[in-house]
Amino acid sequence: MNERTKRKRKAVSIFKWSILVLIFLVVLFAEFIAPYSYDKQARSEPNAPATSIHFRGPQGNFHFRPFIYSRRMVDPLTRTYEENISEQYPLSLFVNGDEYSVLGLFSTNVHLFGVAGDSESSPRVYLLGTDALGRDRFSRILHAIRFSLIVCSIGTLLACLIGIGIGLASGYANRLIDTMLMGIADTMLALPALILILAARAAFPLELPPTRAAFLLIVIFALVGWAEIARLARSLVRSMREREFVLAARSVGTSELKILLRHIFPNIAPTLITQATIMLPYFLLSEVALSYLGVGLQEPAPSLGNMLAAANDLTHLQRHPFLLLSPAFVIFLFVLVTRVLTMNMRSSAAGRDDAAPTI
Amino acid sequence: MLTAVSAIAFMLLGRAGGDAFTTLRDNPQVSAETVERLREIYGLDRPVSIRYLKWLGSFATGDMGESFHFRVGVAELVFSRLAKTAVLGLAALVIAWSVAFLLSFLSVRFRKRWLERLIEFLILITASTPRIALALFVLALMVWTSGSALAIGSDSPASFILNAFVLAVPLIAIFLAQTHNELNAAMGEDFVQLARAKGLGENTVVIKHAFRAALNPLLTLFGLSLGGVIGGSVIVETVLGWPGIGALMVTAVRVRDVPLVMGVVVAASIAVWLGNSLGEVLQLVNDKRLRDAENFFSKE
Numbered sequence: 001m002n003e004r005t006k007r008k009r010k011a012v013s014i015f016k017w018s019i020l021v022l023i024f025l026v027v028l029f030a031e032f033i034a035p036y037s038y039d040k041q042a043r044s045e046p047n048a049p050a051t052s053i054h055f056r057g058p059q060g061n062f063h064f065r066p067f068i069y070s071r072r073m074v075d076p077l078t079r080t081y082e083e084n085i086s087e088q089y090p091l092s093l094f095v096n097g098d099e100y101s102v103l104g105l106f107s108t109n110v111h112l113f114g115v116a117g118d119s120e121s122s123p124r125v126y127l128l129g130t131d132a133l134g135r136d137r138f139s140r141i142l143h144a145i146r147f148s149l150i151v152c153s154i155g156t157l158l159a160c161l162i163g164i165g166i167g168l169a170s171g172y173a174n175r176l177i178d179t180m181l182m183g184i185a186d187t188m189l190a191l192p193a194l195i196l197i198l199a200a201r202a203a204f205p206l207e208l209p210p211t212r213a214a215f216l217l218i219v220i221f222a223l224v225g226w227a228e229i230a231r232l233a234r235s236l237v238r239s240m241r242e243r244e245f246v247l248a249a250r251s252v253g254t255s256e257l258k259i260l261l262r263h264i265f266p267n268i269a270p271t272l273i274t275q276a277t278i279m280l281p282y283f284l285l286s287e288v289a290l291s292y293l294g295v296g297l298q299e300p301a302p303s304l305g306n307m308l309a310a311a312n313d314l315t316h317l318q319r320h321p322f323l324l325l326s327p328a329f330v331i332f333l334f335v336l337v338t339r340v341l342t343m344n345m346r347s348s349a350a351g352r353d354d355a356a357p358t359i
Numbered sequence: 360m361l362t363a364v365s366a367i368a369f370m371l372l373g374r375a376g377g378d379a380f381t382t383l384r385d386n387p388q389v390s391a392e393t394v395e396r397l398r399e400i401y402g403l404d405r406p407v408s409i410r411y412l413k414w415l416g417s418f419a420t421g422d423m424g425e426s427f428h429f430r431v432g433v434a435e436l437v438f439s440r441l442a443k444t445a446v447l448g449l450a451a452l453v454i455a456w457s458v459a460f461l462l463s464f465l466s467v468r469f470r471k472r473w474l475e476r477l478i479e480f481l482i483l484i485t486a487s488t489p490r491i492a493l494a495l496f497v498l499a500l501m502v503w504t505s506g507s508a509l510a511i512g513s514d515s516p517a518s519f520i521l522n523a524f525v526l527a528v529p530l531i532a533i534f535l536a537q538t539h540n541e542l543n544a545a546m547g548e549d550f551v552q553l554a555r556a557k558g559l560g561e562n563t564v565v566i567k568h569a570f571r572a573a574l575n576p577l578l579t580l581f582g583l584s585l586g587g588v589i590g591g592s593v594i595v596e597t598v599l600g601w602p603g604i605g606a607l608m609v610t611a612v613r614v615r616d617v618p619l620v621m622g623v624v625v626a627a628s629i630a631v632w633l634g635n636s637l638g639e640v641l642q643l644v645n646d647k648r649l650r651d652a653e654n655f656f657s658k659e
Contacts, residue, residue, distance in 0.1 A: 190635075192590035195608060195627045202612040202620050285489050289594050292491060293609055311495050314502050321499035328492035336487035 012340065019337045023145065030146045031100035034139035035114040035125060039300050040098060042124060042134040045071065047079045047316055050323065051126045058085050065090045068115065070123035079316070089123055092116035129323045131310055141327060144302040151214050151297065152283040155221030159283075160276045163226035167233025171241070172260055182234065188227035196224050197286055201295050210301035217296060221283050232275055236268040277342050281335045288331055304331055428614040433622035437604065441626050444596070444603035448588040450523035452581070455530035459538040460570075467542050468565055478539055486532035490591045494525045494598040522601040526591055530584055537580055541573035548572065574645050582638030586631045 069083040095114035128137040290296030291305025592605030611619035
């Protein structure tokens with residue numbers, strides 16, 4: 001390996017780990033990083049563009065501390081805003097704002113950044129503008145990443161548990177049960193997953209409160225997603241069953257269940273974990289698709305999908321495409337990172353080494 | 360298999376959670392008795408199992424019922440929309456395959472480092488671009504340049520190309536990776552050496568000999584990618600407004616049209632099954648060894 005490839009690999013690994021750490025920080029501390037709560041409205045500033053952050057005052061003098069101006073809507077039809085440069089509001093780190101609780105342990109009102117001395121009269125800082133209801137899009141994205149990721153991770157976990165259970169049983173059971181279980185799995189796999197998910201979703205009321213919708217989505221993901229991992233687990237168990245160490249364990253009188261759990265499972269676990277990592281983006285994209293269509297995670301709780309639905313407002317999309325599509329960039333980045341992360345592990349899992357997300 | 364799928368789907372759809380007339384209940388001009396009478400006429404007051412058996416009975420005779428929302432037969436509606444998606448999917452497959460074939464051909468023909476890099480990069484990018492993000496991006500680009508989404512939302516040629524392109528992008532990753540690998544592997548085989556030794560031109564060697572050998576795994580992939588195309592069409596057609604089966608599914612779910620949802624699920628499974636079978640048949644056409652093996656087994 002020459003110097004150049006080494007350096008390139010290092011850069012790639014720094015990139016992917018820093019993004020991953022960032023995502024974890026967001027999941028854990030979304031309220032702290034976000035300047036506002038996800039449902040706090042500014043009724044005077046709907047569909048506003050991002051706040052411009054200034055370093056230079058009106059006289060051209062330089063300020064070390066960035067500041068913003070308050071804004072006023074000048075044309076409600078086109079949603080144009082004008083800055084009022086008579087008064088400056090400096091930004092600051094660790095400001096007091098909305099009350100929230102950290103990991104359910106203690107409550108505080110300190111936010112990473114915001115307008116210093118935040119009061120009802122001072123303007124708010126919107127890094128990505130506001131949505132149609134005047135809520136801060138940046139804060140909503142942070143909460144959306146958390147909400148979407150938690151729902152999809154639990155869904156993946158549940159699907160894996162069911163799938164591994166069925167796969168192990170199928171790999172170890174007699175012919176009849178095996179054929180039956182794998183027949184069901186093949187039926188599930190033969191259908192386009194999104195069509196199946198949508199059909200399952202259609203069985204429930206379209207409008208649900210956010211927590212119930214999230215719960216429903218998790219259940220649907222688990223019910224639709226178990227088949228793939230079950231197939232993988234089964235084939236791995238089948239190949240492991242014939243190995244010498246299993247024979248050795250059996251010859252000293254170990255029970256079959258113990259062989260399965262203590263000897264076979266640890267050997268196939270890494271491959272299954274890789275497969276789970278590959279499945280996570282699929283579920284995330286299914287969530288995005290469902291929420292975008294209005295039948296997934298529901299307002300007022302933000303999710304990457306229901307935030308994207310704002311792009312249906314074409315006139316606004318024309319004016320601020322990047323603001324409205326910012327959740328799409330987050331999704332792209334997440335899929336990219338999980339892909340880079342699993343690139344070396346991929347070829348060993350499932351044999352489908354270059355399957356792309358299909359949603 | 361089809362029976363199993365339809366039974367599961369029907370049981371799910373049949374349970375509580377409202378039906379096509381739920382929204383009518385909120386209408387002050389429609390009395391509760393009218394809603395009940397409507398449900399009786401359409402048989403919605405009967406238990407799920409009876410409804411399913413009835414549905415299965417008429418499905419066996421080719422009758423898939425009538426859509427509550429569109430007021431036309433489900434079969435005609437679903438299959439005309441499926442045809443639209445099939446054309447789109449075919450175009451997407453052609454796009455993805457031409458890119459994959461062209462780049463892999465150039466890379467084994469000329470063996471340039473930058474071509475390899477380009478292929479790697481393209482696989483990574485196309486595999487990480489979800490169709491929903493790309494479709495919305497295309498939509499944004501359209502309204503940004505032309506100021507309207509008029510070109511989108513119809514079955515005009517422009518809309519067709521855009522839809523097919525978005526549908527094709529994740530396929531490029533799959534096809535390119537596979538074609539590239541297979542072609543590279545085939546180039547190391549003895550028969551390629553033989554073809555060269557016979558004095559054939561390098562282009563002929565690659566296209567007629569190596570590519571032919573690399574084709575079979577790609578044909579399997581063709582069948583497998585069909586499920587992806589239909590799944591992907593849900594989002595692409597909704598965002599970019601192509602009147603195909605994906606958009607129909609979304610409408611059916613939104614208006615809780617059970618016969619239509621069932622129709623789409625059944626049609627999608629038939630399409631995927633047909634695609635897989637077609638892939639297998641094409642493999643037999645391409646590979647004489649497989650044909651011989653099949654004959655061998657059938658004689659026994």
